[in-house]
Amino acid sequence: MNVQAKSVGAVRYVGTRQPRKEDARLLTGRGQFTDDVRMPGMLHIAFVRSAVARGRIVSIDLDAAREMPGVQAIYTQADLAAVPVQMLSFFFTNIESPVTLLADGRVACVGDPIAMVIAESRAQAEDAVSLVEVVVEEETPLVTIADAKTGAPVHPDRDDNIAAEMGDEDALEAIQPLLDGAAHVVSTRIRHQRIAPSPMEGRACAASPDGAEEMTVWMGCQSPHLAARYLAQALGMPTGAIRVVARDVGGGFGLKNIPWREEVAVVVAAKLLRRPVKWIEDRFESLTASSHAREQDVSLSLALDEGGRFQAAWCDYACNNGAWPMGEDANIAVHMFMWPAYKLPAYGFITRGWYTNTMGLGGYRGPWAMESLVRETLLEKAARKIGIDPVELRRRNLVYLTDQPHTSSMGIPVEDITPGECLEKLMANIDYAGFRREQAEARKEGRDLGIGFATYIEPTGSAGSMAPMTGETVQLRIEPTGKVVAMLSTHSQGHGTATTMAQVIAEQLGVAYEDIAVYEGDSAIGAFSPGAAGSRQGVIAGGATWRAAEMLADKVKVVAAHLSNASVETVTIEGGMVHIAGAPEMSRSIREIAEIAYGEPGRLPEGAATGLEAQYRYQPPPMTMTSAAHCCMVEVSAETGFVKILRWISAEDCGTVINPGVVEGQIAGGLAQAIGQVLLEDMPYDARGNPLAATFKDYLMPSISDVPDFEYLHANTPSQTIGGMRGVGEGGAIVGPPTLVNAIADALAPFGEIDELVLPLTPARVLDVIEQRDVSGTRAHLDGADVAAVVEETNPAEVVAPVMAAGIDGDWNMVLKTPMGPQEMVAHFDADGAVVSGYLQAPEGRQDFSGGTLSGSQVKFEMKVEKPMKITLKYDLQFDGDTVSGKCKMGMFGSATVTGERV
Amino acid sequence: MKPAPFDYVRPASVGEACRVLAESGGGATVIAGGQTLMPLLNLRMSQPFVLVDINGIPELKGVSRVEGGTRVGPATRQADALEDETLARHLPAFITALGHVGHYQTRNRGTIGGSVALGEPAAEMPATAVSLGATIEITSSARTRSVPADEFYVGPYMTVLEPDELVTGIVYPDWPDGHLVLFREVAQRAGDFALVGLVGALALEGGAITRAGIAWFGMGPTPIRARQAEAALVGASLAGIDAEAVARAAVADTAPFDDHHASAEYRRTVGARIFARALRETLDLRSAA
Structure with missing residues (x-):
């Protein structure tokens, strides 16, 4: 077009x-922000929050607080329970581990809301909050992923702390020989810190009950329509009964994708009290009690042939979901989008999300960004190891327009991505050879310069x-x-x-x-x-x-x-x-x-x-791909470990550019977040589950002096959509981190490799590489933390299933754990000797299958589905009396677990 | 983030301020610029019954020359001090350090006395007072006393100041004309408290160091005077100074700690480097002049 x-x-x-x-x-x-909303008779809400990470609530004493001036009501979960609520994930599926608006008998993280005080002013509400006495019988909290693997379940109704699991460990059997037989194998491990999204305006919600059933809600959100639909569905109200207004909002970044516990509690309080109420999250709450992001522990191995061509890769991914994530998440998108821009024949992974006694995870600009960080940093590590220039290594493996249409090893089709073309545009506009000369000269003077690249693609405009x-x-x-x-x-x-x-x-x-x-x-x-x-x-x-x-x-x-x-x-x-x-x-x-x-x-x-x-x-095509190549130049001080960003050049392809200023603003904002993630931001928890960065004195956001003037090149390959635009909102936050890490790694190369990338790369951690010793204390800390992980697999019970005497014929209630939430269905099986047929019945409809096999108590069958994409589901089920369990391989979505029981 | 309720008084004189402090029996807190106190109040980490606002007391503001030194009123704004010609002439180290305190915006409100009296161990102004040998003038309804800066600090945010006492002045002794400024810090972002830093002054005569005052910040629970380094330097000729050895001696006096921004080992390692570098560059400057 x-x-x-x-x-x-x-x-x-x-x-x-x-x-x-x-x-x-x-x-x-x-501007008109939610806090600018003032209604006659409006009351103000402050939350009582847990100061301990885990335990049983013994008592909540509200007597003194109720006596305080201005206090109109104090609610605990016992009060809010009058309004039934079903919290939903971002995918609008029911949250699995029932999350209540306020703590229901137990607290699972510091910051867990326990009660809400409603008073005539916010100050009065806070005065009363300080007089609420909560007694909690403390239990040992699980803070790290290693803790989660061995500790007692965070949620007593669950068997373990695995919030979600996808991928297939068995697939390593096929990948391992490819790794073993390859000319080169490189591996990396990244421990991504926990991020507090920290929008300039924290969360905010004001609710006004109008008429008999209607409610007007002002909310800092990313879509008033989505918020209204969420609230109506979660509260079981008629869809038209809730109107959500959001004039100006000071940043969302994914945190405000869906209303969460506090916002919904505000609406419920307005319903119960029949008065307008308002809650404005303060900065302390924003840092410690708004949903957090990232915190992943990822290992990736990549096999290359003699010429540096990718052969196979294996990834083990874990993320710390916290106690109450906005959806049980194993981040399957990390694996879906890791390789479509590269020619990689074989890829396998296992990916898990873990519950811990920390604040829950939510969305954050480019939630799957780890794919670019781990791939692009490993790629440059491979380039150094093999002795190929990192740009050349990309050229040998990227999928250029002339290679398309192309289908990734996980089945993702690409037909108009341009990461290679962006890279060529970038290279045509920088003097790469000149920089390498300058770098060599600087080394002689004892100055350490580095250049880093990253290329990526990003699914945008999903519909x-x-x-x-x-x-x-x-x-x-x-x-x-x-x-x-x-x-x-x-x-x-x-x-x-x-x-x-x-x-x-x-x-x-x-x-x-x-x-x-x-x-x-x-x-x-x-x-x-x-x-x-x-x-x-x-x-x-x-x-x-x-x-x-x-x-x-x-x-x-x-x-x-x-x-x-x-x-x-x-x-x-x-x-x-x-x-x-x-x-x-x-x-x-x-x-x-x-x-x-x-x-x-x-x-x-x-x-x-x-x-x-x-x-x-x-209704556009289901997905529109954006591509980019970035490059960044840094100087690293060997004396102090400080990193100074000298230049940063972006070459992105977002198709038709409506307004270059807006596009560049989006890229710059994402890159500022990238710089924060790589160098500054960190929300650590201590062993007792206390968040350690409770103010901006300790949570280091990048400031104006930490963010350079970025330079922009726009490639403009129109997409298939009307107008030809491609999305550009998240790209900077995705491609930025590997670009900067690679530049630092390049500067550090003469000293050594960053064996394990622990973020943020503080000056002390940079010195770890330069001096090849544990200056930062990170190694000692992690070695201590990992000890717990060694004790994992406490329940390896190997059950030998007996031949199914009772047979499998009939109806079974089964649950398939998909990345978008659990899917409930009724499975019907008819066994005829060793041949099995039947159907699966879900709310969306019924689908038949035939040609399945029964062997002992094991049943295998396949089923083709069209939604969400054309994939073949391969079920492998093990029957044991009246229960069934097993796996379902779902093409690019990896494997999901299946559990069920006889109807 | 609303402060707990408190009474607010704005006395017009030191006497009136001291009377309120005395009558409050430890329940009063002094506010000047509020750059630290306001967040602490909002977080309810500080919950005074009475807030004593000293901004209306003229005698607590401004810079003046006194016998053998320069006196800075505690309620003097950092921005004003930074522009002050007397300070620039007599206390170049003070000005250099002050330029690293907070940001342009916070210095418009923040005061010298607030920074000195708070006792943040990683802040520039307490260490500056210690290194230059300043004296803190303290008044209460009952008495007036002067405390040397290096006896003023007893721990993180802890000083010898009693609840009924008010800092009324900080007197910095004169250093010989042409003395040299020693300053270097590393902070993750511009305006942040330092991971590690040092400040001080060196006086020279005839190619030898005659007087040295150096203090660390971010290297322990209080500003820490580098006594061993000072001793090694005084009397030494420029040619005879081993910067690295002096830096090691300087670090030997410190007691840094780990936090999630940097380890104690980082602070010691980098502290020694920036100390040696500051020493070399400062003395080279001198020899080149």
Whole structure:
């Protein structure tokens, strides 16, 4: 799709640096954030939170707190239970380990909310909070992944601490020989620290009960539509009963994808109290009690042939889910997106999420970013080991456009990715050889410079492949005044969607940018969309806006043609004027057309609707890929271990660029987070489960002096979507960390390899490599922490299943643990000798299978499914009396466990 | 993040301030710039019954020359001190260190006395006072006393200041004209408290060091005076100084700790390096001049 050719007006808007429509109010302090909401009679909420990481609540004494001035109510879980709540994951599946809004008899992490005090002012609420006495019978907390492997289950209703498990350990049998027989094998291990997302504005929620059943909720969120749908579903309210409004929001980053315990508790409190209430998360809560992110322990081995071509890889991934994650997560996306941009014949993995007594994990910009970090850092390590230049090693393995269509070893098809082309564009714009010369000269002076690269692809604009990712709706109208109003399903937490969408409208409709008003941020506006999640709004809302504006332009042309007795093809719109080719005297302003369309229906074409309106809901392809190559140059001080970033160049391909300033802002923001992750940010816990970075004095966010001026190159390969955009919201946070780590590793190469990358790379940890000793104390600390891990597998009981005397015929209730939550179904089996047939019945429908095999008490069968993708499910079940357990291999999704029992 | 309830008084004189402190029986806290206290109040880590605001006491502000030294009023804003010509002329080490305190914005509000009296062990101003041999003037309703800076600090955020006492001045002794400034710190971000840092002054005469005052910050529970290094330097000729050996002696006086930003070993290792580098560069500057 050629953007230039599609242009309607002479004035170009798409691709230009329009000043942002949002800036005037935000930069002059006139934004409308949730804390700016004031309602008559509104009360304020403060939470009583657990100071211990794990234990049974013996008592909660509220008497003294209730006597405090201004206190109107204090709720514990016993009170909130009056309103049944079913919390949901980001995939809108039921949270497995029942999470209550407030602690229900037990606390599972420091910061666990225990009670909510509702008072006339926030200060009064906090005064009362300090008088609530909670007695907890403390238990030994599980803090690390190693703890989780051996300790008693965090959730007493579960058998172990595995929140989710995917992949297949047995697949290592096929991969291991490839590793053993390869010319080169390189391995790495990364321990990614825990991140506190730390948006500038913490979480915030104000709820006002209106009428009998309705509720208006103001919330700092990433999509008012999604929040409204979540709240309605979680609270069992009619969908239309909840309206969510979110005007300005100071950053989301994934943390505000879905309402979580506190926000839902605020809505429930408003329901119970029948009064407007507000909760504004403070910074202490934001750091210690908002969902955390990352904290992974990952090992990756890669086999290469003599020429450096990838042969096979194996990954063992674990993440610390905390006690109450926003969805039990083994992060399957890490494995899905690790290799599609590279030619790798064989890949296997095991991936697990572990429960611990720490704050739960939530989404965070590029939640699967570990795939790029572990792959790209290992790749450059391999380059050093084999003696091939890291750029050359990529060239030998990347999937270029000429190699496509291509299908990854896990079955992901790619047909228009451009990481190789981005890399070539990057290399054409930097003097790589010159830097290497400079680096060599600097070494002689005792200065250590380094250069690092990273290439990656990213799935963006996801729609229809997993709930609740959907299309976007745009409603456009030209007012009788000639001004254009857009009602969008989008939401901006800094994304500038009002700006970019207005640019698309201005371009497609032929009106001035200034004459367009954009309304968003309200579930009463537009239609359902998940908003800012997964780099999707520019792609999907952009496409919807593009098409809706075209439709509206067509309407204007039909009216203008009719009025001038001309053919539609002769009509053009430019700068708010409607022209007829060859008849300049017939030019009319859009306003004139609009006045006729609204006020003089008799002058419209026969049968034409009055007014000038258009609506379009765009359902794009399920996934649109973005690519990039970055490079960064650093100087590392061997004296202090400090890292100074000298230059950083980004070459990204996000297809059609609507506004380069907005695109670059997204990349820069992601890179700032990358710099924070690599060098500064850390939310450690002590052995008793206390978070150790409770203020910004200890949680080091990158500041303006830590972030360099980035340089940008834009490749512009249009995607298959309307408008040709590709998502760019998360890329910087994904490709940034490996780029910076690689630059540091390159600078450190003469001293040694970073054998195990423990983040953040503090100055002390940099000295560990330079001096080849444990300056930072990290090794001693980790060796101590890993001791627990040695004692794992406490229950290796090898059960020899007897031949099934009772037979397998009949119905079985089975649960399949998929990455998007557990799937319940009824399985029906009919055994005819060694041949098994039957069906699986789920809420979505019934699917038959045949040709299965029965051997002893083992049944194997296959089933092809279309959703979420075309894959073949391979079941391998072991029956034991009235119970069944086993695995289901799900193509790229790895293996899921199956459990069940006879109906 | 709302402070616990407190009474607020804004006395107009030192006497009135001291009276409130005395009457509060330990329940009062002095606020000047509030750059540390306000967050502590908001976190309820500090819960005074009375907040005594000394910003309305003119005699606690400003810089003046006194017999043998320079006196800085504790309520003097850091930004004002940074621009002060008397301090620039007589206490270049003070100015160098002050430039590393917080940020432009926080220095507009933060005060010298607040920084000195808080006793953050990784902060620049307490170590500066110790290294230069400053004296802290202290007043209460009952008495007035002066305490040498290196006896003022007893632990992290702990000083000899009694609950009824107020710091009324910090007097920095004069150093010989042309004395040299020793300063270096490593902090993860600009404006952060240091992982490790050192500050001090060296006076020279005829190619030999005649006077040395050096203190560490971030290297123990209090600012730590590098006494062994000072002893090694005083009397030494420039040609005879082994910077690395002096640095080792300096580190020998420290007692750093581990935290999640840096290990004690890092602080010792890098501390020795920046000490030696600061010494070499400072003395080279002198010899080149």
